[in-house]
Amino acid sequence: AKREGRGLVRIASRALQERVQTDLELANDLRWALERDELLLHYQPQFDAHTGRLLGAEALLRWNHPKLGYVSPARFIPIAEEAGLIPPIGSWVIRRAVQQTVQWQAQGLRAVPVAVNLSAIQFRDPMLIAEVHKVITSAGMDPSMLELELTESIAMEDSEFTIGTIEALKGIGVRLSIDDFGTGYSSLKYLQRFSVDKLKIDQSFVRGLGMRGQDDAIVSTIIGLADNLGLKTIAEGVETPEELARLRHMGCAEIQGYLTGRPVDSATFAAVLRAGC
Numbered sequence: 001a002k003r004e005g006r007g008l009v010r011i012a013s014r015a016l017q018e019r020v021q022t023d024l025e026l027a028n029d030l031r032w033a034l035e036r037d038e039l040l041l042h043y044q045p046q047f048d049a050h051t052g053r054l055l056g057a058e059a060l061l062r063w064n065h066p067k068l069g070y071v072s073p074a075r076f077i078p079i080a081e082e083a084g085l086i087p088p089i090g091s092w093v094i095r096r097a098v099q100q101t102v103q104w105q106a107q108g109l110r111a112v113p114v115a116v117n118l119s120a121i122q123f124r125d126p127m128l129i130a131e132v133h134k135v136i137t138s139a140g141m142d143p144s145m146l147e148l149e150l151t152e153s154i155a156m157e158d159s160e161f162t163i164g165t166i167e168a169l170k171g172i173g174v175r176l177s178i179d180d181f182g183t184g185y186s187s188l189k190y191l192q193r194f195s196v197d198k199l200k201i202d203q204s205f206v207r208g209l210g211m212r213g214q215d216d217a218i219v220s221t222i223i224g225l226a227d228n229l230g231l232k233t234i235a236e237g238v239e240t241p242e243e244l245a246r247l248r249h250m251g252c253a254e255i256q257g258y259l260t261g262r263p264v265d266s267a268t269f270a271a272v273l274r275a276g277c
């Protein structure tokens with residue numbers, strides 16, 4: 001019976017091992033990804049929901065793995081977090097997005113703010129504020145051209161700390177938004193004390209617009225809440241004209257999604273900026 005038991009354990013652990021090994025292998029490869037130039041940013045345009053004017057871009061990290069091709073950030077960001085690789089990768093993302101924005105401006109392209117996603121590890125890092133300040137200053141960028149996205153769950157985790165960090169970042173002049181809004185547990189008491197600029201309505205609610213009545217209710221409630229708090233709203237993951245029509249009708253200010261533009265490499269985004277001149 002003992003042997004049999006061990007055999008089962010062995011089979012189970014082999015299945016587990018495959019998964020663990022791949023994560024470990026990815027973590028090892030990721031260690032070299034920066035110096036091997038395998039990381040890059042794609043940019044997804046954000047538009048005024050009513051006029052269609054280009055308002056900004058979200059920078060989204062891409063890893064072009066030499067053997068696997070593009071690996072999704074949804075897969076490798078958690079691995080980077082576990083492997084202690086977020087400090088260098090997260091810093092690179094901020095630096096790259098800022099440099100790229102300044103470069104576009106220098107080329108005479110239309111200037112639009114760039115939004116960067118922050119990992120919890122970056123947000124908790126006491127050096128973040130000084131780092132953001134330094135990157136912006138040395139690039140000579142107007143700080144309001146950088147927006148930092150913080151997920152709702154990161155923001156709510158330690159709300160007193162969040163209030164202080166947001167204040168400090170606002171002090172530098174950057175913009176802040178709360179990402180994936182509606183998926184975590186928000187405390188209205190704290191939301192009111194977070195001096196952020198924008199709520200990003202999670203794409204899971206946008207997906208259900210016109211199909212699940214509760215999603216229409218949630219989205220219009222978020223928009224109403226944002227209006228009352230003096231915050232802007234952007235809907236993420238807008239894929240169909242019907243979704244856009246409903247969002248407009250509900251008074252959503254901004255939209256982002258495959259309908260109006262997929263994330264694209266920097267050269268392609270430069271063409272979007274040129275068209276938006």
Ligand code: C2E
Binds near residue numbers: 059203236238258263
């Ligand atoms: P997110 O911040 O919520 O980003 C939005 C995701 O939705 C992106 O996936 C984007 O490509 C995708 N998307 C945009 N429009 C549509 C649409 O109309 N339909 C659908 N189905 N998807 C759409 P992506 O680029 O794969 O990124 C996944 C997640 O990885 C991001 O979710 C974010 O949490 C994380 N991530 C990406 N870049 C970074 C980064 O530089 N730093 C950190 N910490 N996280 C990042």
Ligand code: CA
Binds near residue numbers: 149
């Ligand atoms: Ca985001």
Ligand code: CA
Binds near residue numbers: 179180200202236
């Ligand atoms: Ca999001």
Ligand code: CA
Binds near residue numbers: 180
């Ligand atoms: Ca997300």
